[in-house]
Amino acid sequence: MAGYKNRILRxxxxxxxxxxxxLNKELIHNFVGGRGFGAKLLYDELKPxxxxxxxxxxxxxxSGPLAGTNAQSFGRxxxxxxxxxTGSYFKSSSGGYVASEMKFSGLDIIVIKxxxxxxxxxxxxxxxxxxxxxxxxxxxDCDDTHTLIREELSDPNIRIACIGPAxxxxxxxxxxxxxxxxxxxxxxxxxxxxxxxxxxxxRGHQPVELADREAFAAAVKEQIKGYQTNRxxxxxxxxxxxxxxxxxxxxIFPTKNxxxxxxxNWEQLERTExxxxxxxxxxxxxxxxxxxxxxxxxTGNYAGAWSEGPEYETIWAFTGPVxxxxxxxxxxxxxxxxxxxxxxxxxxxxxxxxYELYERGLIxxxxxxxxxxxxxxxxxxxxxxxxxxxxxxLGDILAEGTREAARRxxxxxxxxxxxxxxxxxxxxxxxxxxxHGLNLLTxxxxxxxxxxxxPQEIFGAPVPRKVNRFAIEGKGELTKWNQDLTALFETxxxxxxxxxxxxxxEEVYGRLLSAATGVADFSDPAYLWQVGERIFNLExxxxxxxxxxxxxxxxxxxxxxxxxxxxxxxxxxFEAEPLLTDYYQVRGxxxxxxxxxxxxxxxxxxxxxxxx
Amino acid sequence: MNVxxxxxxxxxxxxAVRQTTFVMKDGARLVDLIEHLGGKYGDxxxxxxxxxxxxxxxxxxxxxxxxxxxxxxxxxxxxxVFLPPIFGG
Numbered sequence: 001m002a003g004y005k006n007r008i009l010r011x012x013x014x015x016x017x018x019x020x021x022x023l024n025k026e027l028i029h030n031f032v033g034g035r036g037f038g039a040k041l042l043y044d045e046l047k048p049x050x051x052x053x054x055x056x057x058x059x060x061x062x063s064g065p066l067a068g069t070n071a072q073s074f075g076r077x078x079x080x081x082x083x084x085x086t087g088s089y090f091k092s093s094s095g096g097y098v099a100s101e102m103k104f105s106g107l108d109i110i111v112i113k114x115x116x117x118x119x120x121x122x123x124x125x126x127x128x129x130x131x132x133x134x135x136x137x138x139x140x141d142c143d144d145t146h147t148l149i150r151e152e153l154s155d156p157n158i159r160i161a162c163i164g165p166a167x168x169x170x171x172x173x174x175x176x177x178x179x180x181x182x183x184x185x186x187x188x189x190x191x192x193x194x195x196x197x198x199x200x201x202x203r204g205h206q207p208v209e210l211a212d213r214e215a216f217a218a219a220v221k222e223q224i225k226g227y228q229t230n231r232x233x234x235x236x237x238x239x240x241x242x243x244x245x246x247x248x249x250x251x252i253f254p255t256k257n258x259x260x261x262x263x264x265n266w267e268q269l270e271r272t273e274x275x276x277x278x279x280x281x282x283x284x285x286x287x288x289x290x291x292x293x294x295x296x297x298x299t300g301n302y303a304g305a306w307s308e309g310p311e312y313e314t315i316w317a318f319t320g321p322v323x324x325x326x327x328x329x330x331x332x333x334x335x336x337x338x339x340x341x342x343x344x345x346x347x348x349x350x351x352x353x354x355y356e357l358y359e360r361g362l363i364x365x366x367x368x369x370x371x372x373x374x375x376x377x378x379x380x381x382x383x384x385x386x387x388x389x390x391x392x393x394l395g396d397i398l399a400e401g402t403r404e405a406a407r408r409x410x411x412x413x414x415x416x417x418x419x420x421x422x423x424x425x426x427x428x429x430x431x432x433x434x435x436h437g438l439n440l441l442t443x444x445x446x447x448x449x450x451x452x453x454x455p456q457e458i459f460g461a462p463v464p465r466k467v468n469r470f471a472i473e474g475k476g477e478l479t480k481w482n483q484d485l486t487a488l489f490e491t492x493x494x495x496x497x498x499x500x501x502x503x504x505x506e507e508v509y510g511r512l513l514s515a516a517t518g519v520a521d522f523s524d525p526a527y528l529w530q531v532g533e534r535i536f537n538l539e540x541x542x543x544x545x546x547x548x549x550x551x552x553x554x555x556x557x558x559x560x561x562x563x564x565x566x567x568x569x570x571x572x573x574f575e576a577e578p579l580l581t582d583y584y585q586v587r588g589x590x591x592x593x594x595x596x597x598x599x600x601x602x603x604x605x606x607x608x609x610x611x612x
Numbered sequence: 613m614n615v616x617x618x619x620x621x622x623x624x625x626x627x628a629v630r631q632t633t634f635v636m637k638d639g640a641r642l643v644d645l646i647e648h649l650g651g652k653y654g655d656x657x658x659x660x661x662x663x664x665x666x667x668x669x670x671x672x673x674x675x676x677x678x679x680x681x682x683x684x685x686x687x688x689x690x691x692x693v694f695l696p697p698i699f700g701g
Binding site: 231232235236239240241243245246247249250251267270271272311312313427432458459460461462466468469470497500501567568569 | 618620621624630664665666668670672673674675677678691693695696697698699700
């Protein structure tokens with residue numbers, strides 16, 4: 001079938017064996033691709049209760065049906081795994097060039113299983129593959145790993161997905177990095193490290209076939225027109241997500257471990273300040289948004305520091321948690337996390353957690369190795385990042401994630417771990433944006449903003465309707481809408497910015513898919529909406545099989561019982577009970593257990609998950 | 613009464629100021645403030661303020677849509693933010 005390469009590569013690292021299989025038509029029709037394939041494969045292939053870091057676990061790399069074409073913003077790939085941080089289903093994605101290169105080398109999917117007896121890298125090139133000794137790369141940072149693999153294979157255009165020291169050492173939120181872009185969240189790099197797989201290197205020259213070239217070209221033209229006529233296009237192309245004003249002006253920029261919603265001196269982190277430090281633009285494969293930036297400090301404590309980014313989440317991660325707006329640190333810490341292979345969100349959140357424990361006396365200088373973790377003092381941040389990545393000092397326990405670290409520390413530390421299902425919250429306080437918060441609470445991977453981002457609350461987006469961010473009425477329906485729409489677009493692994501800025505809607509997406517693959521149903525938005533809902537429910541059922549239910553859809557008490565103390569969201573709490581009740585009802589899930597009903601599962605063609 | 617105003621994006625460029633305070637008559641509404649801004653910063657500002665797609669006008673962090681729209685009443689000490697669309701991830 002066109003669009004896809006129709007090939008799954010399976011690699012068993014224990015046996016050092018390879019096998020290939022084709023995509024089956026039922027999988028394609030029912031799940032379309034990308035996140036749909038990942039959810040179905042994980043559900044089918046992982047035994048319940050499997051150790052995420054054990055021999056039987058899998059790490060699945062997937063490129064989408066539109067990757068490698070000239071359709072815009074489909075250059076992302078996704079990895080799927082059972083998370084060592086949350087124990088749940090997990091998906092994580094990255095932009096760049098790996099997805100298209102996978103297609104050019106003849107693959108849609110790479111499934112990694114087993115554990116190598118020594119560090120290896122997987123080299124995939126034009127339909128051929130081999131495992132190579134990576135002992136000499138073990139211990140190197142991500143940037144150096146890229147450089148040396150390209151030298152080893154004598155090709156500067158090889159695309160790479162690798163881990164850094166954090167993944168090698170089992171830091172529970174280690175990511176997988178590709179040219180400074182990351183599958184950051186949930187510990188995909190941890191799983192990769194446990195398999196002793198240092199890197200996957202990909203290079204290919206095969207074209208991506210299209211079912212109807214003329215119709216596809218017309219759909220791409222329509223997509224590009226949607227971008228060019230969008231008034232947000234120029235601003236986003238220039239600055240990407242490099243700013244902090246949009247959340248500070250509505251009082252949801254988490255500060256001091258989610259105690260406050262406005263960062264003092266946040267104007268130092270505005271878009272205009274990052275614009276001054278930009279030295280180059282970057283982009284993903286076939287994406288005219290080119291929202292990435294190389295940013296460099298010219299003066300100050302961090303003179304010479306540079307990174308690709310930092311993006312909004314990273315800007316928050318190293319400012320809000322320590323209550324200090326220092327633009328140089330955001331850049332230096334971003335690069336350090338990229339090099340060492342860490343998720344910036346969980347890293348920053350864990351550091352903020354440590355600061356609060358220090359303030360409350362639950363940890364002392366004896367635990368911190370003499371570091372003074374007081375708000376406004378951001379000097380320890382760079383050292384703490386290194387300690388986490390190398391599991392040294394206080395970093396060893398923070399490397400477990402805040403939920404597990406709190407459990408080990410005890411004395412009530414649990415209430416200061418700001419996480420859901422073990423995944424640390426990102427840079428939005430849910431008290432001031434109820435649908436955005438409801439998504440963090442119910443996302444199948446824990447507190448992930450990108451599973452069902454609510455632009456209606458954060459940016460005032462009018463589709464499907466404008467909403468009051470403090471209202472709770474109708475937020476179940478809106479959250480389901482955002483989550484299912486995201487799943488719909490992630491079948492093609494579309495970058496989330498295009499739809500959130502209303503540059504691309506499901507009608508044009510459907511035409512792209514249908515023209516590329518030849519599957520007529522894909523041109524029907526109603527069909528795609530149902531696939532989105534199917535994917536979300538299947539992910540939920542993976543978690544149900546692992547023992548998750550309503551008890552896991554829970555925020556720490558701070559967010560549901562302590563009102564925001566000041567700022568534009570002052571007085572707000574997150575009203576979890578009515579919001580969840582509404583959400584479960586809209587989803588067709590049992591309100592007492594939070595589990596999809598059999599009727600809902602059968603309606604979605606997921607009867608196989610009920611065990612009958 | 614005093615109303616604090618913050619500008620972002622192209623509106624900041626036209627106003628040539630990030631943040632400023634305006635003295636308004638008691639009982640002033642949002643529409644009065646915008647008229648005042650148009651008079652102070654010129655037609656280009658007025659045009660942009662009325663034509664930026666998805667411009668957020670926030671009064672103390674709340675979208676003006678839910679406070680009465682352009683008729684939203686202002687009071688002493690209010691902060692009004694003009695925020696053209698920008699995005700975080």
